[in-house]
Structure formats: C-alpha cells, structure tokens
Amino acid sequence: MPADDESDGAVVLEGAGVVLRCLRPDDLAAHLAGEDDDTVRWLTEGHRSEPERTAAWILENRQQWATGGPRRHLGICVAGSGALIGGVEAHLEPAPPGTDRPLHVNISYAVFPGWRGRGAAARAVELLCAWLPEAFGARVAVLRIAPGNEPSLRVAGACGFTLQRTSREGVLEHERPLDPAHRGVTRAFNGSRSPRGAGRQ
Numbered sequence: 089m090p091a092d093d094e095s096d097g098a099v100v101l102e103g104a105g106v107v108l109r110c111l112r113p114d115d116l117a118a119h120l121a122g123e124d125d126d127t128v129r130w131l132t133e134g135h136r137s138e139p140e141r142t143a144a145w146i147l148e149n150r151q152q153w154a155t156g157g158p159r160r161h162l163g164i165c166v167a168g169s170g171a172l173i174g175g176v177e178a179h180l181e182p183a184p185p186g187t188d189r190p191l192h193v194n195i196s197y198a199v200f201p202g203w204r205g206r207g208a209a210a211r212a213v214e215l216l217c218a219w220l221p222e223a224f225g226a227r228v229a230v231l232r233i234a235p236g237n238e239p240s241l242r243v244a245g246a247c248g249f250t251l252q253r254t255s256r257e258g259v260l261e262h263e264r265p266l267d268p269a270h271r272g273v274t275r276a277f278n279g280s281r282s283p284r285g286a287g288r289q
C-alpha cells in the first residue's frame with residue numbers, strides 16, 4: 089500500500105492480491121503505456137490519451153476525491169510490487185429528483201493488456217462492491233457494456249451482475265444489488281477523515 093498518497097479523502101482498498109488507490113502524477117507513463125485499441129474502443133469512446141490531457145485528468149481524479157465529487161477513479165495495482173495494471177471507476181448516480189430510488193453506482197474498468205485474463209478486473213469490481221454500501225449507502229452497482237465486449241461481459245458474469253435492460257443506444261445494462269453487510273475489504277483512509285465521512289455525498 090503506497091504511503092505517499094496524499095489525496096485528501098481518497099481511499100485505498102486492498103484484497104485478493106490487488107490494491108486500489110488513487111492515481112498519482114508519477115503514474116502518467118504507466119497509464120499511457122497501458123492503453124491499447126480495446127481500451128480506446130470500449131472505454132474511452134474512441135479518444136486516445138495524450139500526455140498533457142491525461143496528466144490533467146489524473147489531477148482531476150484527485151480533486152474528485154478531495155471535494156466529494158461523483159466520479160471516483162482508482163488505479164488497480166498488484167499487491168506487493170505495487171505495479172499499476174489498470175483502473176476502475178465508480179460513478180455515483182443519485183436518485184433522480186422527486187424519487188426515492190436508492191443510490192446507484194456505475195462502475196467502469198480497464199486492465200492493461202499484459203495483465204488481462206487473470207481476474208484483475210473482477211477482483212477490483214468485487215472490492216469496490218464490498219466498499220460502496222458502507223462508504224456511500226449505495227444499494228445497486230451498474231455495468232454498462234457494449235454487446236460485442238466479451239471480456240467485459242465475462243467480468244459482469246464473474247461478479248454476479250445480471251442483465252437488466254438494453255438501453256436505447258444498445259448498451260447492455262447489468263446490475264447487482266449491493267449488500268450493506270458485506271465485509272472483507274481492508275480499508276485504509278488517507279488524511280484525518282473518518283471512513284464514513286470519506287467523500288460521502
């Protein structure tokens with residue numbers, strides 16, 4: 089677990105051989121090197137990263153944690169070596185005004201090509217799903233997956249998501265109820281905030 093992550097309010101989640109932590113400026117090169125055509129096609133809607141914009145995006149991620157924003161990105165690292173191998177993001181989706189729908193969280197992810205097929209994405213999603221109810225009171229996790237994205241559909245299946253609907257754009261929307269009693273994540277919070285207060289909406 090990195091000791092030099094100073095993002096106020098950011099969380100470090102650890103379990104099953106992976107560590108999820110906020111990206112730091114010195115992750116830029118690894119992040120750029122880990123992007124391939126599949127990431128651009130399925131995750132970033134055709135937008136390829138370029139150094140200046142990505143450096144700003146990393147700082148913006150840290151801001152989201154510090155200010156309690158809706159978009160919470162975490163790098164996926166190998167426990168022990170600390171190598172950055174991908175990223176996972178929770179986007180908090182509060183109930184539409186006038187409804188009492190519980191908080192939904194859209195989760196997206198990417199794993200660097202050389203690390204795929206080893207359960208890294210599934211483990212990262214599991215860790216997030218274990219933490220989200222306690223952290224935000226979230227009750228439903230959502231994965232929005234394009235029909236041809238077989239690896240991502242396998243992650244959905246491995247993590248217990250079920251197909252709920254197809255959006256008008258043809259995106260396959262999978263959901264999984266989040267169990268508030270679920271435990272098993274080692275949590276370490278940076279700064280002086282209490283775990284419950286960390287970025288609560």
Ligand SMILES: CC(C)(COP(=O)(O)OP(=O)(O)OC[C@H]1O[C@@H](n2cnc3c(N)ncnc32)[C@H](O)[C@@H]1OP(=O)(O)O)[C@@H](O)C(=O)NCCC(=O)NCCS
Pocket residue numbers: 126127130131196197198199200203204205206207208209210211232233234237239240242243246
């Ligand atoms: C989609 C993507 C993130 C998957 O990453 P990955 O780390 O290769 O995925 P996983 O290895 O966790 O996939 C789950 C598979 O690993 C298996 N697995 C292996 N070890 C596992 C473990 N310890 N825990 C859970 N699952 C494990 C799962 O059962 C599942 O099996 P299957 O592929 O044999 O059916 C990756 O292909 C990628 O980055 N693609 C480009 C970006 C993208 O498409 N993002 C998603 C947009 S919706």
